[in-house]
Amino acid sequence: MKKTAAAKTKTQSFYDRIADVHTLALKLNGYRASVAKYLRSLELEIDENSLVLDAGSGSGIVTLGFQDAGFRPKKTITFDLSFNLLKISSEQFRKEKQIDAANVSPVQGNVLELPFADNAFDLVLTCGVLEYVPLDDGLREMSRVLKTGGRLVFIPVKPSFVGSVLELLYKFKIHPVKNVRKISQRYFNIVGNHEFPVTEPIGWSKTIFLLEKKQP
């Protein structure tokens, strides 16, 4: 596994510590199926030449949902601060026969300093991560590594009762939706804002913005 960050941050230590229980919680709450259903509904231009980044991949739920939706890019990078979560998710990918584990590679580091070239990726997926960093810095960095016209599937935590509970448990800070819209538009065109159905637990705390990187 490639490593890019020297210092172990508080967030990294926190997620390294809770990696097992966090992974189990996500297995039970149906997030993977909800993400897969949403991604399947999009006309994403992903093929065997595409490069995809799951930024702040955690236990790998978004990459799993992406593959469940039928996408098979050339390579998906799962990128996270937590070594333990990267290890657990890589093991999970290998265990599941229908997942193209050979083309998923873990890289450890900070989303504010992505160790990738400008315009490298066709698609970036990010769920529940930018709550840990200044939103402008995070979105600017994700835009930098995306090709012009490439898409960012951005799944932030939204202000809500469940969001506030998670905010306390997971020690992050929810960005107000008005800031999400305003700051997103500095780097992206907003293609859509999807609400998960209320029957899907992910919708109790998260919303989805589909963004397209603006021309420079």
Ligand SMILES: C[S@@+](CC[C@H](N)C(=O)[O-])C[C@H]1O[C@@H](n2cnc3c(N)ncnc32)[C@H](O)[C@@H]1O
């Ligand atoms: C709430 S979890 C979400 C994980 C996954 N995307 C999901 O939807 O299940 C937040 C993840 O972001 C990672 N994270 C937090 N701050 C980060 C940073 N600055 N750079 C990279 N990863 C970060 C944590 O290690 C953790 O895995």
